[in-house]
Amino acid sequence: MSEALLSVRGLRSGYGAVEVLRGIDVDVAPGEIVALLGSNGAGKTTFNQTVSALLAARGGSIRFAGHDITRAHYRDVVAQGLIHVPEGRRIFPNLSVLENLELGSFARARAHRASNLQRVFEIFPRLKERTAQVAGTMSGGEQQMLAIGRGLMGEPRLLILDEPSLGLSPLLVEELFGLVARLHAQGLAILLVEQNVAQTLEIAQRAYVLENGAIQFSGSSAELLATDRLRQAYLGA
Structure with missing residues (x-):
C-alpha cells in the first residue's frame, strides 16, 4: 500500500464515562x-x-x-479535504436542493x-431537475443523492460515507454502490462505513x-470473505 492519506493509530473515543473506541488502527491510501x-x-x-x-479523541x-489533525477544529479538517457524509443524510430540509449543494462548498472549494x-x-441528473425543490420533500433515495452531492461540492480528498444504504430499497442500494464504484474509478479515496457487508466487500479493496x-x-x-467467522456472523454462510 502507498503512503496513507488517512492514518489512525490507537484511537480512543467515547461519550461521558463510556469509552466506545479502544485503540483503533485504520489506514486509507x-x-x-x-x-x-x-x-x-x-x-x-x-x-x-x-x-x-466532531467528537474529541481521548x-x-x-x-x-x-x-496531525488529532486536535484540529472540524472546519480545518474539512478545509484539508476530509469530508464526511453523515448517517441519516442530515440535509437542510427547509432549504432548496440548490441551497443545500451550495452549502457544501462553504468551507472548501x-x-x-x-x-x-x-x-x-x-x-445526479435528478438533482439538476429539482434545484428549486425543498429538500425535505424529496424521497429517501433522493435525499441520499443530495447528501453525497453536497459532500462532493467540497472537492474531497477523502469522502467518508456513513451508512449510505440505510433505509434505501434494494434497487436504490444497487444504484448507490454503483455510484461509489464510479467515484472510486475517478480517483476518489472513500471510507465506506456500512452494515451491508456483502455488497461493500464487492467494491472495497480492503x-x-x-x-x-x-x-x-x-x-x-x-481475505475477509474467506474468514469463516466473518461469513457466519455477517453473511449467514
Missing part, C-alpha cells in the same frame, strides 16, 4: 476504497465523528495528508462552486471489522 464494517453499536459512527473532529493520533455544481449534476469498539478483523476483501 490515496484513491482507495476501504470499508469499515460492523453491526449497530460497534462504534462505527463514533469513529467517523472522531476522525471528522487518545491516539489521526493524521491526514501528512498533517468555493471558487470552484460553479464547475463542481455541474459535476454533481452530471453524476476492510476492517469493528466489534465492541475494537478491530477484530482486517485485510483484503478476499
Whole structure:
C-alpha cells in the first residue's frame, strides 16, 4: 500500500464515562476504497465523528495528508479535504436542493462552486431537475443523492460515507454502490462505513471489522470473505 492519506493509530473515543473506541488502527491510501464494517453499536459512527473532529479523541493520533489533525477544529479538517457524509443524510430540509449543494462548498472549494455544481449534476441528473425543490420533500433515495452531492461540492480528498444504504430499497442500494464504484474509478479515496457487508466487500479493496469498539478483523476483501467467522456472523454462510 502507498503512503496513507488517512492514518489512525490507537484511537480512543467515547461519550461521558463510556469509552466506545479502544485503540483503533485504520489506514486509507490515496484513491482507495476501504470499508469499515460492523453491526449497530460497534462504534462505527463514533469513529467517523472522531476522525471528522466532531467528537474529541481521548487518545491516539489521526493524521491526514501528512498533517496531525488529532486536535484540529472540524472546519480545518474539512478545509484539508476530509469530508464526511453523515448517517441519516442530515440535509437542510427547509432549504432548496440548490441551497443545500451550495452549502457544501462553504468551507472548501468555493471558487470552484460553479464547475463542481455541474459535476454533481452530471453524476445526479435528478438533482439538476429539482434545484428549486425543498429538500425535505424529496424521497429517501433522493435525499441520499443530495447528501453525497453536497459532500462532493467540497472537492474531497477523502469522502467518508456513513451508512449510505440505510433505509434505501434494494434497487436504490444497487444504484448507490454503483455510484461509489464510479467515484472510486475517478480517483476518489472513500471510507465506506456500512452494515451491508456483502455488497461493500464487492467494491472495497480492503476492510476492517469493528466489534465492541475494537478491530477484530482486517485485510483484503478476499481475505475477509474467506474468514469463516466473518461469513457466519455477517453473511449467514
